[in-house]
Amino acid sequence: MMSNDTMKRIVLASRPDGPPTPDNFRLEELPMPAPGPGEILVRTIWLSLDPYMRGRMDAGPSYAAPVEIGATMEGGCVGQVIESNNPDFSVGDFVDHRFGWCTHGVSDGKGLRKLDPEVAPLSANLGVLGMPGMTAYAGLNIHGRPKEGETLVVGAATGAVGTMVGQLAKAQGLRVVGVAGGPEKCAYATETLGFDACLDHRAASTPHDLRVAMGEACPDGVDIYFENVGGKTLEAVLPLMNTFGRIPICGVISWYNAGGLGEGASEGQNHLPRTWRAILVKRLSVRGFIVTDHYDQFPEFLDLVGPMVKDGRIQYRETIAEGLESAPQALISLLEGGNFGKQLVAVSEDPTRK
Amino acid sequence: MMSNDTMKRIVLASRPDGPPTPDNFRLEELPMPAPGPGEILVRTIWLSLDPYMRGRMDAGPSYAAPVEIGATMEGGCVGQVIESNNPDFSVGDFVDHRFGWCTHGVSDGKGLRKLDPEVAPLSANLGVLGMPGMTAYAGLNIHGRPKEGETLVVGAATGAVGTMVGQLAKAQGLRVVGVAGGPEKCAYATETLGFDACLDHRAASTPHDLRVAMGEACPDGVDIYFENVGGKTLEAVLPLMNTFGRIPICGVISWYNAGGLGEGASEGQNHLPRTWRAILVKRLSVRGFIVTDHYDQFPEFLDLVGPMVKDGRIQYRETIAEGLESAPQALISLLEGGNFGKQLVAVSEDPTRK
Missing domain, CATH: 3.90.180.10 (Medium-chain alcohol dehydrogenases, catalytic domain)
Structure with a gap:
């Protein structure tokens, strides 16, 4: 003491x-x-x-x-x-x-x-009502521009940001596919948070396995990839992005400990050319953002999400x-x-x- | 015959x-x-x-x-x-x-x-009045969102697209830095097209050399990188991008012959993590586009650029x-x-x- x-x-x-x-x-x-x-x-x-x-x-x-x-x-x-x-x-x-x-x-x-x-x-x-919730809200609505019926993928699905991204997107009528580490988190994402599917990246022993599973979970491709992890999740989603898809980037957690040099992604390859080519061919919008750039919208975020938290529509x-x-x-x-x-x-x- | x-x-x-x-x-x-x-x-x-x-x-x-x-x-x-x-x-x-x-x-x-x-x-x-000119016009104005006093970099500076990007940007009061192959092209870019500077990527024996030269040519950083080449030009520009910079991508010519796998960029490294991190930290907008998506604006393009070609304000x-x-x-x-x-x-x- x-x-x-x-x-x-x-x-x-x-x-x-x-x-x-x-x-x-x-x-x-x-x-x-x-x-x-x-x-x-x-x-x-x-x-x-x-x-x-x-x-x-x-x-x-x-x-x-x-x-x-x-x-x-x-x-x-x-x-x-x-x-x-x-x-x-x-x-x-x-x-x-x-x-x-x-x-x-x-x-x-x-x-x-x-x-x-x-x-x-x-x-x-x-x-949910603080910085991570606002990150989800701003990234999804300002940079993700969701439309009913579209498909969204988010990594770290049961984390503070992913939890909110998925539930806000579900409330807007999107198909939501999460990626998380371990069966318990995946079960929580689908059963409690209401995601349509959640892939266990630990069960996927290679980036290829995750890519195959992602393809099955996203039969109509991916319109919004809410990027907070990077690494093999990005690798799995990129080939599935639909034309005019959006990729808001709020973080790249799988790369934070790597000194900026790519563990998580397949080894020994430069993934930038194929990523750049996918952005071109599919006319993707990739947009980095920091939540503090959007704090002018914090009051409207609280007005919308506060009641959803209070009445249980948002779980966390x-x-x-x-x-x-x-x-x-x-x-x-x-x-x-x-x-x-x-x-x-x-x-x-x-x-x-x- | x-x-x-x-x-x-x-x-x-x-x-x-x-x-x-x-x-x-x-x-x-x-x-x-x-x-x-x-x-x-x-x-x-x-x-x-x-x-x-x-x-x-x-x-x-x-x-x-x-x-x-x-x-x-x-x-x-x-x-x-x-x-x-x-x-x-x-x-x-x-x-x-x-x-x-x-x-x-x-x-x-x-x-x-x-x-x-x-x-x-x-x-x-x-x-200049066809597909390449329209590519320059749409990429610069729709996705580049130029503002007077900003700095723009464009590769393949004396090519059909680069020529127009640079001259249209100069007409809007931007600082324009080109990259081209060889002293003759660079001289043409500055003397005839009116670019503020043009770097010879063949004179830069390493990506680092080009990066240093780029830094000197862009003392206020880079607000718009009009991407048509990829490779070491991209590598040189990325660290110089200013916060809220824009990167319209209309092509990646340096990678076209490489089967999507990265000659031109430094060997043996995955450049995706540091690129993704730069997009995040600097809140960049990266946007792929295809000129045909914007052909509804072809008439207004011709109205603007036709007279500029006729009276010599646009050289080619x-x-x-x-x-x-x-x-x-x-x-x-x-x-x-x-x-x-x-x-x-x-x-x-x-x-x-x-």
């Missing part, structure tokens, strides 16, 4: 070479910060773990600056105000914040959103790691597909959770 | 394995066809040779059916009506047609467009091979970059040419 006058955080100790290891992280204990005039002190309840964090651990250029060595790991969180010198926030208020991998933080309140636990469980604000699962100390191993596991649904860290007690 | 009662054509004799060779083609002499009721007989004056023809020689699926073994090679042509049983056409009319690699053809006139030699030289209807060059028999070697050369400007075959006399 931690005393009341210290807080904990996890910093980036060193940059990984390939998959992260526990020694890339370091737990630190610091004096508890005191909120100044106009500031609030927040204790973190839930920390979100997401695949993009792997990218932040590298030094190379990306859409966001890397985490510096010795700096707190970044991350989205839900917390509760425990001290307030700010008239806009009362002690007990729930807020989302981005203090990162730490137990407490001080803020002037700017950019913090108050959360109503009656609308949805607090943790849902980090999943969570994998919860207990305690801030468990975050490094939970991220390592997430990057290997070890999570089942949204990966969270329970940093402190959620008083609204039964 | 051919007698008046026979015509010639060139058929696909066999499918190439890699670059085409002369024995993939066969010259045939046939009886001259006679136009039936409502039909016209046309002699071909100009035959257009274009990179897409390489794709038609393969058996694999593409956006158009392959040419069958023993069938006439496809191609766009300009010709003159020499017999008419159709009240819409008079002997002496000039028309564009798609009879392919042959000296004569019969048509009911459907789909044939009459050409006015006062608007532009007849051959221009196969280049032609490489002319003499006689139908020269077409196979001219196509082989075109695929190696041997042409300088639009590649044509002079099949018979052009009475309008001085």
Whole structure:
């Protein structure tokens, strides 16, 4: 147990070479910060773990600056105000914040959103009603441009993003085929999330096997491939893309640990020429996007999806790691597909959770 | 010389394995066809040779059916009506047609467009005012979405498409950087076409050299990469793409002869992961397109570009091979970059040419 006058955080100790290891992280204990005039002190309840964090651990250029060595790991969180010198926030208020991998933080309140636990469980604000949900919503609707009767494929089907992509697409009348790791996840995708089919990429011993299974699951081809994994899923889908198909790219998790150089795809081949040729011949639209580019649509996303979560039309699962100390191993596991649904860290007690 | 009662054509004799060779083609002499009721007989004056023809020689699926073994090679042509049983056409009319690699053809006139030699030289209807010009226009404006002050890169800069892309972009206030093979073409691109810079890919002995030169030529990065070559030009441009950049793909000529497997790009590496990651991180739009998808805009294209050709604001060059028999070697050369400007075959006399 931690005393009341210290807080904990996890910093980036060193940059990984390939998959992260526990020694890339370091737990630190610091004096508890005191909120100044106009500031609030927040204790973190839930920390979100997401695949993009792997990218932040590298030094190379990306859409966001890397985490510096010795700096707190970044991350989205839900917390509760425990001290307030700010008239806009009362002690007990729930807020989302981005203090990162730490137990407490001080803020002037700017950019913090108050959360109503009656609308949805607090943790849902980090999943279906948070960044991953908005990623699914923006990618599907803005860049995927779905039409009733079309076929959509999404990888990491039971992950935070895939779960939402598939269910939002089903609600719009699409055929939805997921790809996930293991029979349990695949059963959940079809039985609980309502996907039309879900392929187990671990059961496919070669990229060719997955391609054959994908062909059987998509008899009318693929109109939207919601790209969040890359690797052999991309390889399997590409030949099935229909003319004028769309490929929104929000991530390439299977490649994150590979230093950008292609494990997962068939070895020893340059897949770019045939990919480029498929884009040409099939007149595909391939579009990278980052959810923050579309945060102007966050209110309309919440208006649409909030009620769907509340009344159960949107289902989701969570994998919860207990305690801030468990975050490094939970991220390592997430990057290997070890999570089942949204990966969270329970940093402190959620008083609204039964 | 051919007698008046026979015509010639060139058929696909066999499918190439890699670059085409002369024995993939066969010259045939046939009886001259006679136009039936409502039909016209046309002699071909100009035959257009274009990179897409390489794709038609393969058996694999593409956006158009392959040419069958023993069938006439496809191609766009300009010709003159020499017999008419159709009240819409008079002997002496000039028309564009798609009879392919042959000296004569019969048509009911459907789909044939009459050409006015006062608007532009007849051959221009196969280049700047024809399919390649329209490819440039549609790719640049619909998929490239150019804005004044942006930087555009185009490969095969002095080819039929590149010539137009660059000049249309210059007219809209963009910085234009071309890539071409050899100092003569590069000088033409900057001195006659008005490009801001043109890089000689033959002078760059490694992909790295070209990348360095490209970086120097594009100090503000690249907003539009008009993709018609693939290979090391793509490799050089990709790291320079700006956020929200656009990559319209109309062709990948450097890969056409490689059976889809990557000569031109650095050997022994899978370039797909880093390409996919760049699309994500930079939020690029990559869009394949085929000019025929946009032929509804052909009239507005002619309205805009016709006057620019007539008054010299659009410059262009032609490489002319003499006689139908020269077409196979001219196509082989075109695929190696041997042409300088639009590649044509002079099949018979052009009475309008001085």
